[in-house]
Amino acid sequence: MRISAIGIVAGILLALQVPAASAAAEFKIVTASERGTYIQIGRDIAKLVAPEANIALEVLPSAGSAENVRRLRYEPGVKFAMVQSDVYQAFLDQAQEGNVAAARMLHPLRVIMPLYNEEIYFITRADTPAEFIHEIKDAKINVGPVGSGTALSATTLYRLMFGKPIAEGNTSYLSNEDALVKLLTEKTLDVVVVVAGQPAKLLTDMKPEARQFIKLLKLDPNHSTTRAALRTYFPATVRAANYPNVLTEDVSGIAVKAFLVTYNYTRPETIRYLTRFAGSLCRNFPRLRAEGHPKWNEVELSLPALGKGWSYFPPMEQHLRACPELTATSPAVEQKQCTQQEKILGLCE
Secondary structure, three states, X not given: OHHHHHHHHHHHHHHHHOOOOOXXXXXXXXXXXXXXXHHHXXXXXXXXXXXXXXXXXXXXXXXXXXXXXXXXXXXXXXXXXXXXXXXXXXXXXXXXXXXXXXXXXXXXXXXXXXXXXXXXXXXXXXXXXXXXXXXXXXXXXXXXXXXXXXXXXXXXXXXXXXXXXXXXXXXXXXXXXXXHHHHHHHOOOOEEEEEEOOXXXXXXXXXXXHHHOEEEOEOOOOOHHHXXXXXXXXXXXXXHHHOOOOOOOOEEEEXXXXXXXXXXOOOHHHHHHHHHHHHHHHHHHHHHHHHOOHHHHHOOOOXXXXXXXXXXXXXXXXXXXXXXXXXXXXXXXXXXXXXXXXXXXXXXX
């Protein structure tokens, strides 16, 4: 009888433990290439933020931001996406011009928070006479795979600078690695455009002799074509300390903003997981900075005003605005005047 009673009690205790040991929600985040910064940021989120929200977050590579918008909208299980601001804006512009497909994809997307600037690198051969980005007019340019954020950034920048698209005969859509081979061995390309937050693995993995073969083109902030580009993008500094095998000194460059994006979910269970995620993001933000990719040190846990047509996901916004790290700085964020860079990117009302 005593043994039976013990068995019954053990069974009751085991039953009581089931809710606490419930399986984690299986969500996905789409990022970018295996060698880029987005995927490393995604892995940091999966490791340091998702578990506390009882989310098993699978980090998926992708062709980039444009593909991520589509996958977030239509692929089952994808609840988060990394998206460049110019890609988001491009979909918004297309929607406002009457493109039904763009409107359908973009309308339910919501911003969780801005992240950091991603540098845009213009790589050319070391013996190329060109020194500046504005000298790439009519060059043979690899813009990255179709559907990638890199391709959109490269083509948008070119159009802003020169008032016309890159000629189709001068455009290629190869991966970064394949394009660099053609740049250096076949010499059928003049420029390879890469978008990645520094330190970018593609460049940090290069050997010491790399600077004998490649160089990065610089930004001339005073050139007329540059001023046109800076209506949408940010000036940046590519630091030699991040790429000692490529650079001997810092190089002036240009960058685009990265955002963490989700969907306007209405299912109560999904909303509960996402609000838990927001709470975990708040609590673990110091760990992201201490243990994650160096780019986390450029991220501010703030929710600035977004451009027209953009909006935050309200349940997550509510939790993030209650975060002590945000509320400690929110008066300054709300009261300060917009910087020129914020105006350029459309982050001011």
